[in-house]
Amino acid sequence: MASVSRSSRLSFGLLIGAMLALTAVSCTKKSATNANEILIGEYGSFTGSEATFGQSTSEGLKLALDEQNAAGGIKGKPIRLISLDNQGKPEEAAAAVQRLITQERVVAVVGEVASSRSLAAAPVAQQYKVPMISPSSTNPKVTEVGDYIFRVCFIDPFQGLVMAKFARNELKNSKVAILRDVKSDYSTGLADVFKAEFTKMGGEIVGDESYQSGDTDFKAQLTQLKGKKPEAIFIPGYYTEVGLIARQARQLGIKAPLLGGDGWDSEKLSELGQDAIKGSYFSNHYTTESTDKRVTEFIEKYRKKYNGKTPDGLAALGYDAGKILFAAMERAPDATSKSIRDEIAKTKDFTGVTGMITIDAQRNATKSAVVVRVDGKVNRYVTTIIP
Numbered sequence: 001m002a003s004v005s006r007s008s009r010l011s012f013g014l015l016i017g018a019m020l021a022l023t024a025v026s027c028t029k030k031s032a033t034n035a036n037e038i039l040i041g042e043y044g045s046f047t048g049s050e051a052t053f054g055q056s057t058s059e060g061l062k063l064a065l066d067e068q069n070a071a072g073g074i075k076g077k078p079i080r081l082i083s084l085d086n087q088g089k090p091e092e093a094a095a096a097v098q099r100l101i102t103q104e105r106v107v108a109v110v111g112e113v114a115s116s117r118s119l120a121a122a123p124v125a126q127q128y129k130v131p132m133i134s135p136s137s138t139n140p141k142v143t144e145v146g147d148y149i150f151r152v153c154f155i156d157p158f159q160g161l162v163m164a165k166f167a168r169n170e171l172k173n174s175k176v177a178i179l180r181d182v183k184s185d186y187s188t189g190l191a192d193v194f195k196a197e198f199t200k201m202g203g204e205i206v207g208d209e210s211y212q213s214g215d216t217d218f219k220a221q222l223t224q225l226k227g228k229k230p231e232a233i234f235i236p237g238y239y240t241e242v243g244l245i246a247r248q249a250r251q252l253g254i255k256a257p258l259l260g261g262d263g264w265d266s267e268k269l270s271e272l273g274q275d276a277i278k279g280s281y282f283s284n285h286y287t288t289e290s291t292d293k294r295v296t297e298f299i300e301k302y303r304k305k306y307n308g309k310t311p312d313g314l315a316a317l318g319y320d321a322g323k324i325l326f327a328a329m330e331r332a333p334d335a336t337s338k339s340i341r342d343e344i345a346k347t348k349d350f351t352g353v354t355g356m357i358t359i360d361a362q363r364n365a366t367k368s369a370v371v372v373r374v375d376g377k378v379n380r381y382v383t384t385i386i387p
Contacts, residue, residue, distance in 0.1 A: 037080045038073070038335050040325070041100030043111040043121065048088025049214070049240045052266040053113040053314055057135050058083060059306055060318030061110055063298075066305070068326045074335065079326070082106060090120035097121040101128045107337050108133070108329075110321050113314060114238075115139030115186040122149045131341040133325055135317035136262065136285070139189045143363040148341050150363045152321045152352070153285060154387075156186070159261050160193025160236075162283045162369045162385040167232055167259060168201040170371075170383065171281075176259075177207035177230035179221055179245065181237045184213060190236035190261050206230050211241065218245050222252050232256050238263040243272025250276040257281060265313040270377045280374045285313040285354040287370050287381040298353045313354070320352035324359075 042061060044054030062081065069078050082104050086092035093112055100106045101124065109125055109132040112118045118137035125132035126146035134142055134151040138159055143149045167173045176198060181187035195205050206228040209221035222245070225233060233249070235242055235258055242264055249258065260282040270277060288299060288310055298319060302311040311319075327350065328343035329335065347359040355367040368386045372379035 037078050038329070039080050039082060039104060039106045041097070041104060041106035041109045041111075042081055042083045043086050043093055043096040043100065043109065044083070044113060045088040045117070046083070046085040050088050050114065050238055052239075052268055052312075053136075054085070054088075056266075056312050056314040057111075057113055057318035057321075059302070059309075060311060060315035060320075061135075061322040063302055063305055064319045064322030064326065068322070074326065074329045077335075079329075086112070086117060086121075088114070088117070090117050093117035093121040094124055097124040097132070101125065101130050106130065107335055108325055108340050110135065110318070110325065112137060114184075115142055115189070116184060118142045119145070119185060122146070125149060129341075130337045131325075131344055133321045133344065135321040136314055137186070138262065139185045140364075141185065141189075147345075147363070148337075150344055150359060152324055152354070152357055152365050153262075153317055154367055154369055155364050156189045156261075157193050158387060159283050159369060160190050161197045162371065163234065163259055163261065163281075164194050164197035164201060164203070165385065166281065166283075166371050166383070167234070168198060168203050171232060171257070173203065173231040175204050175206045175229070175231050177209070177225040177228055177233045178205060179209050179211065179218070179225065179233055179235045179237075181213055181241065182210040184237065186261075186263060187236045187238075191234065194234050194236065211237075211245075213238070213241065215241060216244060218248050219252065222249050222254060226252055226254050230256050232259050234259045236261045236263065239266040239269040239272065243269055243274075243277060246273040246276040246280065262313055264374075265379075267312065267377065270374065273374075277374050278376065281371055281382065282374070282379075283369050283385075284372050284379065285369065286316045287372055287379070289381040294351060295353055316353045320350075320354050320357065323352060324350055324357065 046054040084096040086096050113136045115137040118134045122145040126148050131148050136153045138156045140155050180191040207225045258280040264282040331343045332339035350357040358366045370384050371382045
């Protein structure tokens with residue numbers, strides 16, 4: 001037998017490896033095409049500092065999924081959800097969507113809650129032309145990434161207007177301070193809108209201080225704001241820091257009500273803020289005190305599935321995101337991402353748990369918002385603001 005050089009053996013090995021890899025890819029494509037199920041993906045912060053966001057959203061989405069599969073799936077095929085944890089990190093969010101699309105081969109993606117993480121992941125979905133629906137990322141830049149990126153929540157310009165109007169017209173505030181998270185696209189965007197709108201209404205922003213996600217000591221900023229004697233403090237952050245801020249504000253003798261956005265919506269808020277957060281207000285996507293039949297039925301089904309747990313706004317948005325996606329998939333002529341994307345864009349007057357939803361030309365949801373008052377573990381309905 002003739003001898004074979006080391007380089008020749010190496011080249012031959014590489015050739016065989018490449019052929020096997022191509023065969024594996026071919027088999028994967030074939031199995032995906034012939035699958036008796038439809039795969040969709042979800043990415044969220046199931047662990048990390050804002051884990052309740054991802055967990056609640058996922059629970060709402062899975063409830064919608066159960067209902068769709070119980071009704072026969074999509075055109076007779078069951079839907080299977082693949083969920084990936086991004087640990088609350090933007091880079092992990094991008095990696096998760098990359099994997100969902102290129103390895104798991106999903107036809108659509110649901111996520112994220114936080115705008116910073118959606119902004120990190122959306123370019124991946126857009127690159128591969130796979131529709132992505134964010135349940136609750138409110139920063140306007142999210143859907144500006146491209147025509148495959150959607151959301152089912154209102155956006156910061158509206159949410160900021162809601163709280164500015166509430167502070168000025170309902171609370172009769174003329175002097176308000178702001179405390180914003182400079183590391184959060186969500187927080188800075190919402191703060192900017194609130195500032196502009198409140199000023200337009202004749203109000204004055206007497207102080208504008210900042211912190212960073214993960215901070216635990218806010219006394220220096222709060223001391224600065226206390227000296228300005230604001231009638232309220234707008235804190236458009238996440239519950240993780242807001243609860244601590246509330247306690248430290250009261251310890252410093254600040255009695256002004258605290259105002260915020262939907263990033264406050266978590267069962268952990270009252271746990272972290274205790275009595276200090278009571279009597280504060282924030283804008284949200286729905287209220288558990290609604291008497292609307294669709295809402296009451298959703299709450300009942302959710303409690304039954306999740307051992308009596310009451311759904312927060314993130315769970316309601318996860319549910320609505322799933323319902324809108326499945327309705328689009330039903331209308332689509334086939335299960336391709338392109339067809340699904342086109343039908344999501346046509347969503348009009350969809351009656352969701354979080355209100356009537358129409359997807360506009362910028363792929364944003366036109367809908368109302370509610371303002372609630374924190375009362376321990378219960379958020380009491382105050383008013384509804386219509387676009």
